[in-house]
Amino acid sequence: MVPVPEISDLLYDPEKKARGAIVPVLLGEEEALTAGSMQRLTLTPPRRGGKVPAPGEQQVFANTRRHLTTGTAQPSAPAGGIDAGRQPLQGIRVIDFSMGWAGPLCTRTLADLGADVIKVEAIQYPDWWRGVDRRPAYVDSQTYEMMLSFSIMNRNKRGITLDLTRPQGLALAKRLSAGADIVVDNYSVDVLRKLGLGYDVLRTLNPRLVMMSMSAFGTNSVHRDCRAYGSTLEQGSGLPSVIGNPDDPPAMSHFAFGDAVGGLNGCAAVLVALLHAHHTGHGQFIDLALIECMMPFAAPWITVHSIGGMPARRYGNRHPQFVPHGCFRCAGKDNWIVVTATDEDMWHRLALLIGRPDWAMDASLKSAEARRGIEDVIERGVEAWTLTRPADQAMSELQAARVAAGVARLPIDLLNDRHLRSRAFLQEVERPFLGRHPQPSMPIREDSRPYAIRTAAPTLGQHNREILSGLLGLSGAEITQLAKEGIIGTVMISEEELVKKKLSSE
Structure with missing residues (x-):
C-alpha cells in the first residue's frame, strides 16, 4: 500500500527534495520547482535543476557548433573502422538478478542490443513472472514454462539457476559478477546485501562494475523497506491526482506501467555509467528509485503548482490547450x-x-x-x-x-497493423513449451530492419552447464554434484517439496 499524494504533497516532501526528485528550475525570472532526474548515479550524479532557455537563447551556440562541424576537418573514425555487423553492446556482460517487469525489461533491452545477459534464478524461487502458483499440479505440468510475459521479457538472455542462500551458490554468483560489466537487481533494498552480494562486496572483486539497484523508493528513503509493484509506483507518483474526469476520485491506468518506465530509465542509467567506466576504469552504484521514474509525468502540474499554488485541474479525454480533443465512437462495435x-x-x-x-x-x-x-x-x-x-x-x-x-x-488489431507490418515490428520466435509466436521488436534500430531476436527466453536453468563450464571452468563432476545438492537445477520445486526439504534439513 502507498498513500496517493496530491501535487502539493510531492512539492513539500523533504525526502523528494533531498534525493533530487524535486529540483529548482528558472523560467525567465520566475523561480519554480519541477521533477528532477531519476537516474541516481552515485559517482556521476545528474545536475539538480537548471534554467529553461528563452526562445533563441541558444542560437549563437547552435550556429557556432554548426560552423565547426561543417568545416573540412572531420572527426576521425575509431581505430580499425566501424564493424557494421557488430551489435552495439556485443562483448558486454550483464548479470541479471531481477524478476517481473522493471528489471527484466532493462536487461532485455541490453540483451536486444547485443549484451550477454545471464539471468539468475533459483529452482526454489524462480522469476515470479513464470507464475506464482507453487502447488504440485502447476509445477509438475511445467506450466511455469508457458508464461508469455516471461518469454517476451527474457528473450536473448541465457539462464542459470543458483541457490544464493547457500555458500556454493553465493560463491558462483560472486565469480560471475567479478567477470561482468553490469549487475542489475530489482529486489527490495537489502536483499542482495544480506545475501552477501551488495555493492560494497562486489566492487572489491570488480572495481569496473556498474551495479544498479531498482527498488521502489530508493536505498536511503524512509520507505526503503516497503515492497511495491508497478501500480504502487503510479499511485505514489502524483499522477492519479491529475488524470481522469474532473469530478471523479484519483484515477489509474491499471496497467502497472511504472515497471516499464522504470525499466527503460534503468537501461539509460546503466549505459551512462558504462560509458563512464569505459573512459575511467571506475564502476559505480546506481540507486534508481522506481517511483521517481514516474514523477516526470506529473512535472507540468508540479511546476504550475509551485508557481501559483493552484490545484491541478483534470480534463479526462479533453486537453488544457486543444479543443476539441477526445476519443470518438466510429461505425461498428467498439x-x-x-x-x-x-x-x-x-x-x-x-x-x-x-x-x-x-x-x-x-x-x-x-x-x-x-x-x-x-x-x-x-x-x-x-x-x-x-x-x-x-x-x-x-x-x-x-x-x-x-x-x-x-x-x-485493440491489442489484437496490432497483429495485422499495416504500419507495424511495414516496419517488420513483429518477429516470429520459436520456444519450447510455447511453439512459434510473435514478439515485438525493440523500437530502436540502425537501419531499415529491427535488431533480430536471436534466441528465445531460457527455460529454467537451460544454460547451467554452458555457463558453469564455459565461463567458470567447473568440471562435469562438479556440476553434477551441484545439481544433486539442489544448488542448480532445471525443474521448479513446489511449495510442498520446499517445505519438506526445509524440515528435513532442520
Missing part, C-alpha cells in the same frame, strides 16, 4: 478514433471536413478558449461525423485534411 485540433488552422480544416462550414467561418471560435465554451456541442458534431465511418476510413480522411487523428487500436 470502434474509436482520437481526434484533436492543435491550432486555428487545423480547427478550420476539421470543421469544413465534418460539414460545419459555419463553425469554420465563425470568428468567435478561432481560439481554443472560445471553443471550450461549446465543447460539448463540438464533440457531438465530431462524433456525428465519425459514427458514419469505419475508424480506419475516418483516420484516412482526417489525416488527408491534415487533422491530427489516430485509430484507438
Whole structure:
C-alpha cells in the first residue's frame, strides 16, 4: 500500500527534495520547482535543476557548433573502422538478478542490443513472472514454462539457476559478477546485501562494475523497506491526482506501467555509467528509485503548482490547450478514433471536413478558449461525423485534411497493423513449451530492419552447464554434484517439496 499524494504533497516532501526528485528550475525570472532526474548515479550524479532557455537563447551556440562541424576537418573514425555487423553492446556482460517487469525489461533491452545477459534464478524461487502458483499440479505440468510475459521479457538472455542462500551458490554468483560489466537487481533494498552480494562486496572483486539497484523508493528513503509493484509506483507518483474526469476520485491506468518506465530509465542509467567506466576504469552504484521514474509525468502540474499554488485541474479525454480533443465512437462495435485540433488552422480544416462550414467561418471560435465554451456541442458534431465511418476510413480522411487523428487500436488489431507490418515490428520466435509466436521488436534500430531476436527466453536453468563450464571452468563432476545438492537445477520445486526439504534439513 502507498498513500496517493496530491501535487502539493510531492512539492513539500523533504525526502523528494533531498534525493533530487524535486529540483529548482528558472523560467525567465520566475523561480519554480519541477521533477528532477531519476537516474541516481552515485559517482556521476545528474545536475539538480537548471534554467529553461528563452526562445533563441541558444542560437549563437547552435550556429557556432554548426560552423565547426561543417568545416573540412572531420572527426576521425575509431581505430580499425566501424564493424557494421557488430551489435552495439556485443562483448558486454550483464548479470541479471531481477524478476517481473522493471528489471527484466532493462536487461532485455541490453540483451536486444547485443549484451550477454545471464539471468539468475533459483529452482526454489524462480522469476515470479513464470507464475506464482507453487502447488504440485502447476509445477509438475511445467506450466511455469508457458508464461508469455516471461518469454517476451527474457528473450536473448541465457539462464542459470543458483541457490544464493547457500555458500556454493553465493560463491558462483560472486565469480560471475567479478567477470561482468553490469549487475542489475530489482529486489527490495537489502536483499542482495544480506545475501552477501551488495555493492560494497562486489566492487572489491570488480572495481569496473556498474551495479544498479531498482527498488521502489530508493536505498536511503524512509520507505526503503516497503515492497511495491508497478501500480504502487503510479499511485505514489502524483499522477492519479491529475488524470481522469474532473469530478471523479484519483484515477489509474491499471496497467502497472511504472515497471516499464522504470525499466527503460534503468537501461539509460546503466549505459551512462558504462560509458563512464569505459573512459575511467571506475564502476559505480546506481540507486534508481522506481517511483521517481514516474514523477516526470506529473512535472507540468508540479511546476504550475509551485508557481501559483493552484490545484491541478483534470480534463479526462479533453486537453488544457486543444479543443476539441477526445476519443470518438466510429461505425461498428467498439470502434474509436482520437481526434484533436492543435491550432486555428487545423480547427478550420476539421470543421469544413465534418460539414460545419459555419463553425469554420465563425470568428468567435478561432481560439481554443472560445471553443471550450461549446465543447460539448463540438464533440457531438465530431462524433456525428465519425459514427458514419469505419475508424480506419475516418483516420484516412482526417489525416488527408491534415487533422491530427489516430485509430484507438485493440491489442489484437496490432497483429495485422499495416504500419507495424511495414516496419517488420513483429518477429516470429520459436520456444519450447510455447511453439512459434510473435514478439515485438525493440523500437530502436540502425537501419531499415529491427535488431533480430536471436534466441528465445531460457527455460529454467537451460544454460547451467554452458555457463558453469564455459565461463567458470567447473568440471562435469562438479556440476553434477551441484545439481544433486539442489544448488542448480532445471525443474521448479513446489511449495510442498520446499517445505519438506526445509524440515528435513532442520
